[in-house]
Amino acid sequence: MDKIKMTTPLVEMDGDEMTRIIWQMIKDKLILPFVDLKTEYYDLGLLARNDTDDEITVKSAEATLKYGVAVKCATITPNKQRMEEYPQLKKMWKSPNGTIRSIMGGTVFRTPIVIDAVKPVVKCWKKPITIARHAYGDIYKAVDMATTEPGECVLVFKGESGKEEVLSVQKVDGPAIWLGQHNTEKSIRDFARACFAYAIDLKQDLMFSAKDTISKVYDGRFKEIFDEEFENYKAKFEELGITYFYTLIDDAVARIMRSEGGLIWACKNYDGDVMSDMVSTAFGSLAMMTSVLVTPDGKCEYEAAHGTVTRHYYRYLKGEETSTNPVATIFAWSGALRKRGELDGLADLAAFGDKLEKATLDVISSGRMTKDLVAMVSEGVSATAMNTSDFLDAIAGELAKLM
Numbered sequence: 001m002d003k004i005k006m007t008t009p010l011v012e013m014d015g016d017e018m019t020r021i022i023w024q025m026i027k028d029k030l031i032l033p034f035v036d037l038k039t040e041y042y043d044l045g046l047l048a049r050n051d052t053d054d055e056i057t058v059k060s061a062e063a064t065l066k067y068g069v070a071v072k073c074a075t076i077t078p079n080k081q082r083m084e085e086y087p088q089l090k091k092m093w094k095s096p097n098g099t100i101r102s103i104m105g106g107t108v109f110r111t112p113i114v115i116d117a118v119k120p121v122v123k124c125w126k127k128p129i130t131i132a133r134h135a136y137g138d139i140y141k142a143v144d145m146a147t148t149e150p151g152e153c154v155l156v157f158k159g160e161s162g163k164e165e166v167l168s169v170q171k172v173d174g175p176a177i178w179l180g181q182h183n184t185e186k187s188i189r190d191f192a193r194a195c196f197a198y199a200i201d202l203k204q205d206l207m208f209s210a211k212d213t214i215s216k217v218y219d220g221r222f223k224e225i226f227d228e229e230f231e232n233y234k235a236k237f238e239e240l241g242i243t244y245f246y247t248l249i250d251d252a253v254a255r256i257m258r259s260e261g262g263l264i265w266a267c268k269n270y271d272g273d274v275m276s277d278m279v280s281t282a283f284g285s286l287a288m289m290t291s292v293l294v295t296p297d298g299k300c301e302y303e304a305a306h307g308t309v310t311r312h313y314y315r316y317l318k319g320e321e322t323s324t325n326p327v328a329t330i331f332a333w334s335g336a337l338r339k340r341g342e343l344d345g346l347a348d349l350a351a352f353g354d355k356l357e358k359a360t361l362d363v364i365s366s367g368r369m370t371k372d373l374v375a376m377v378s379e380g381v382s383a384t385a386m387n388t389s390d391f392l393d394a395i396a397g398e399l400a401k402l403m
């Protein structure tokens with residue numbers, strides 16, 4: 001069999017610990033036998049980031065802007081404990097995902113991988129629900145303070161022109177707490193564009209929710225910007241038969257609970273943080289959740305939503321067998337290869353992405369899966385726990401049949 005050819009390289013961002021081990025296994029067992037893989041490789045492993053003063057992370061993000069598609073392995077974000085574990089670290093390097101996001105901009109979309117054998121907690125959910133989380137501002141870039149005496153708090157904006165705008169927040173007669181938060185029109189506009197572009201890509205309805213009845217100016221502006229931007233996508237939405245609508249967050253929650261899924265829910269930063277945890281938990285687990293960063297002009301970085309699975313890595317280092325779930329990382333690869341195929345007009349590469357996903361789901365449906373999934377299967381499904389390597393071999397077997 002001839003291997004599938006690629007024309008443009010995929011930006012490959014390698015990572016850390018157990019996911020780094022799985023990364024290599026996925027390439028060896030599932031991709032290299034079938035695809036003449038062309039990647040521009042960036043090692044985002046913690047020590048390589050340290051050796052290059054984190055330049056490698058910046059370069060990998062720039063390469064993604066150049067080529068348009070990247071696939072990323074989970075990486076360690078160092079904290080105090082990691083500084084002790086790796087004494088050679090020059091600095092407590094920033095989160096690679098944060099660095100990449102600040103260079104690329106864009107929005108993170110998280111989608112659960114849904115299989116028949118694992119039933120969502122919410123019984124009417126049949127199709128995945130994708131959460132689009134605005135990743136800038138609001139309480140994540142706020143200042144807050146506590147005061148102890150009676151008084152008044154005012155909000156002052158000092159324009160560069162010298163003009164000042166002043167607004168009384170509240171007069172209080174005792175101790176109080178305060179929060180000042182903001183967002184920028186540019187960031188909200190980029191968020192809206194990324195959401196519309198992604199809905200077109202997935203050919204799914206898009207819902208945006210906020211609380212503009214209470215926060216008339218702040219959330220009201222979000223709603224207006226979405227409406228303004230939608231004008232540029234309206235024709236395409238109509239052509240595809242998909243819809244965009246705004247609704248109050250309360251109504252959105254009620255609708256989601258009654259829906260069968262299969263839509264994209266755009267959320268403000270805090271709502272997206274909370275709702276993505278709710279959706280992933282209700283569908284199964286983080287190990288079955290994919291994540292993609294999409295820029296307003298459609299550049300994509302695919303990854304798993306989980307971390308480097310440290311506990312499993314230490315067992316692996318001791319020579320013990322591990323049953324780490326590779327599905328979200330496989331889907332990061334399949335998503336990136338499919339996107340590359342679509343952009344380059346390579347139908348067989350795009351089809352390979354679909355086949356890789358089908359082979360993975362077929363193996364799970366046949367009852368062969370990693371340990372974490374065995375604990376989740378519906379009553380009546382007989383499931384056997386496999387180690388990661390055997391599970392990947394089983395997928396390779398199914399994939400060979402589909403090719």
Ligand code: NAP
Nearest residue numbers: 074075076077287305306307308309310311324325326372
């Ligand atoms: P984690 O790696 O997601 O793992 C937390 C626990 O969830 C694991 O110990 C495991 O539970 C379970 N789990 C997660 N993924 C699994 C999988 N694929 N298969 C089976 N079980 C899985 O999160 P963490 O322990 O909080 O973080 C570890 C490191 O990852 C940290 O250094 C953090 O900085 C990094 N991180 C990176 C990213 C990213 O690059 N996107 C995201 C989050 C965290 P059991 O041990 O009970 O089996």
Ligand code: MG
Nearest residue numbers: 272273274277
């Ligand atoms: Mg959260």
